[in-house]
Amino acid sequence: MPALALEDIRVTFVSPDGGRYTAIRDTTLRVAPGEFVSVVGPTGCGKSTLLNVAAGLLQPSAGATRVFGEALSGVNRKAGYLFQSEALMPWRTALQNVTAGLEFRGSDGADAVARAEEWLRRVGLGGFGGRYPHQLSGGMRKRVALAQALILDPEIILMDEPFAALDIQTRHLMENELLELWSTNRKSVVFITHDLEEAISLSDRVVVMSAGPESHPLGEFAIDLPRPRDVAEIRLTPRFIELHGLIWSAMKEEVLKSYARQRQ
Amino acid sequence: MPGKGSRALRFWQLGLFAAVLLAWYVLTSPTLLPPLYFDDPHKAAFFFGEPLKVAARIGDWFSSGSIYPHLWVTLVETALAFGIGTILGLVMGLWLARSPTASTLLDPYLKALNSMPRVILAPIFGMWFGLDMGSKVALGVTLVFFIVFFNVYQGVREVSHTVLANARMLGANERQLLRHVYVPSAMSWVFASLHNSVGLAFVGAVVGEYLGSSRGVGYLILQAEGTFDFNAVVAGIVVLTVFALLLDWLVTIAERRLLVWQPRGGETEKI
Numbered sequence: 040m041p042a043l044a045l046e047d048i049r050v051t052f053v054s055p056d057g058g059r060y061t062a063i064r065d066t067t068l069r070v071a072p073g074e075f076v077s078v079v080g081p082t083g084c085g086k087s088t089l090l091n092v093a094a095g096l097l098q099p100s101a102g103a104t105r106v107f108g109e110a111l112s113g114v115n116r117k118a119g120y121l122f123q124s125e126a127l128m129p130w131r132t133a134l135q136n137v138t139a140g141l142e143f144r145g146s147d148g149a150d151a152v153a154r155a156e157e158w159l160r161r162v163g164l165g166g167f168g169g170r171y172p173h174q175l176s177g178g179m180r181k182r183v184a185l186a187q188a189l190i191l192d193p194e195i196i197l198m199d200e201p202f203a204a205l206d207i208q209t210r211h212l213m214e215n216e217l218l219e220l221w222s223t224n225r226k227s228v229v230f231i232t233h234d235l236e237e238a239i240s241l242s243d244r245v246v247v248m249s250a251g252p253e254s255h256p257l258g259e260f261a262i263d264l265p266r267p268r269d270v271a272e273i274r275l276t277p278r279f280i281e282l283h284g285l286i287w288s289a290m291k292e293e294v295l296k297s298y299a300r301q302r303q
Numbered sequence: 304m305p306g307k308g309s310r311a312l313r314f315w316q317l318g319l320f321a322a323v324l325l326a327w328y329v330l331t332s333p334t335l336l337p338p339l340y341f342d343d344p345h346k347a348a349f350f351f352g353e354p355l356k357v358a359a360r361i362g363d364w365f366s367s368g369s370i371y372p373h374l375w376v377t378l379v380e381t382a383l384a385f386g387i388g389t390i391l392g393l394v395m396g397l398w399l400a401r402s403p404t405a406s407t408l409l410d411p412y413l414k415a416l417n418s419m420p421r422v423i424l425a426p427i428f429g430m431w432f433g434l435d436m437g438s439k440v441a442l443g444v445t446l447v448f449f450i451v452f453f454n455v456y457q458g459v460r461e462v463s464h465t466v467l468a469n470a471r472m473l474g475a476n477e478r479q480l481l482r483h484v485y486v487p488s489a490m491s492w493v494f495a496s497l498h499n500s501v502g503l504a505f506v507g508a509v510v511g512e513y514l515g516s517s518r519g520v521g522y523l524i525l526q527a528e529g530t531f532d533f534n535a536v537v538a539g540i541v542v543l544t545v546f547a548l549l550l551d552w553l554v555t556i557a558e559r560r561l562l563v564w565q566p567r568g569g570e571t572e573k574i
Contacts, residue, residue, distance in 0.1 A: 096468050114471050126469035130487040130564045139483070140473035173566040184469075191473065 041069040042227035048102035073225035077238035080248030081297035086231040119188035121201040127172045134168030158186040178209040214270040240270040250297035352533040360538040380508035384443020396455025443507025458492030
């Protein structure tokens with residue numbers, strides 16, 4: 040049974056003046072327990088929309104979401120979400136941000152603080168618990184967000200271009216850390232990105248979406264690169280380059296389409 | 304932090320103050336200069352007061368302690384108006400920002416009430432709440448309320464969608480969202496308007512006293528005007544100004560304490 044199953048999803052937005060915009064259609068995505076799946080596609084292809092449906096933050100116009108076989112209603116409680124933009128509560132310190140989820144779920148106090156400190160250490164931020172988000176760099180904030188989501192031990196991790204705003208070195212560092220965290224305790228991951236190299240180096244499977252509107256999956260590719268991987272080094276292996284060529288040839292046309300549409 | 308430049312600036316600021324005081328003293332003293340404009344040497348002092356007498360009056364007020372009851376009344380009115388106005392504004396702002404129906408229903412009335420010159424309500428409050436503190440507090444509340452209300456309203460509507468969605472994903476229910484996301488976010492806007500609202504609470508108290516009362520610094524000034532005692536009028540204004548500055552300073556300290564999580568301009572403490 041898949042951990043997460045999106046079946047024939049269609050999302051149509053209706054604007055107040057009656058305009059309709061179909062972001063995605065006929066999209067089916069199944070993610071097995073412990074599987075790392077990346078969804079790639081040109082900008083504006085509705086990748087984030089798809090993720091919001093999986094998170095239960097957005098109701099699809101048609102189709103069903105199942106989490107471990109159960110139909111999803113409301114927010115997906117089995118999922119942790121890493122957002123693209125700043126999602127930490129700026130009025131809470133790093134530590135208080137990490138304990139937030141435990142607090143919301145009713146487990147307060149010393150135990151929560153101890154666990155949060157442990158998680159901060161695990162993401163390399165031991166000793167930074169007392170800092171407010173604005174006192175941390177972009178990369179550190181992403182680590183806090185990671186600890187904040189993972190402390191709840193979610194079965195499914197949804198990531199929306201979480202490292203897009205980081206510089207390339209920090210990004211590789213974070214990607215390696217993510218892989219390490221993931222490999223010690225394998226959860227299902229849906230990773231959204233427009234960066235094909237990032238997708239290949241991290242995933243077990245890459246799904247390519249078409250250009251929006253009415254975006255839909257064009258194809259999917261199993262990534263048979265050996266683990267453990269180093270995201271910077273694996274890019275130089277022949278198999279990586281081969282896979283990259285294969286997937287890029289499927290993506291290229293869509294990227295050009297999306298580009299042409301934006302230039303109009 | 305005070306470098307050479309800021310010290311020189313402080314010097315010139317004090318110098319300017321001294322120059323103004325000196326000019327005031329020279330131009331109003333009945334004996335120092337022959338009258339420039341008035342036919343009687345005492346007229347300038349009558350119309351503009353004399354700095355030394357103003358200072359003496361202030362000293363007299365504080366040494367005899369006769370000003371304390373008035374000052375106390377004015378400050379209590381200010382504090383009450385500020386507290387009640389802020390709480391009402393906070394509650395209404397949170398409620399309307401989260402309830403679109405109520406906010407569209409009440410929108411024109413709130414706009415009308417806000418654009419009305421509310422000082423004009425002072426006599427009505429005098430009739431309703433008597434000439435004691437009640438009417439002054441009521442006037443201050445109407446002034447403070449709208450500032451806080453509009454700020455909270457704005458603050459809640461501008462809560463980052465991502466922060467909100469994140470809190471939801473972390474398992475926050477509606478009540479927890481209110482307490483851990485909406486209120487802290489709105490509070491930063493309330494604090495941003497704190498200087499304004501404390502100032503207006505003070506204005507409400509003084510104007511209310513001025514328009515009809517038996518105690519307070521505003522009353523003191525009104526009395527002095529009634530007897531054409533210009534020195535006492537100026538002394539009252541000076542006392543009010545000093546306390547307004549003091550309140551403003553207290554607000555700045557409170558702000559620093561409560562908004563540690565906000566980046567301040569020029570702060571570059573990133574690692």
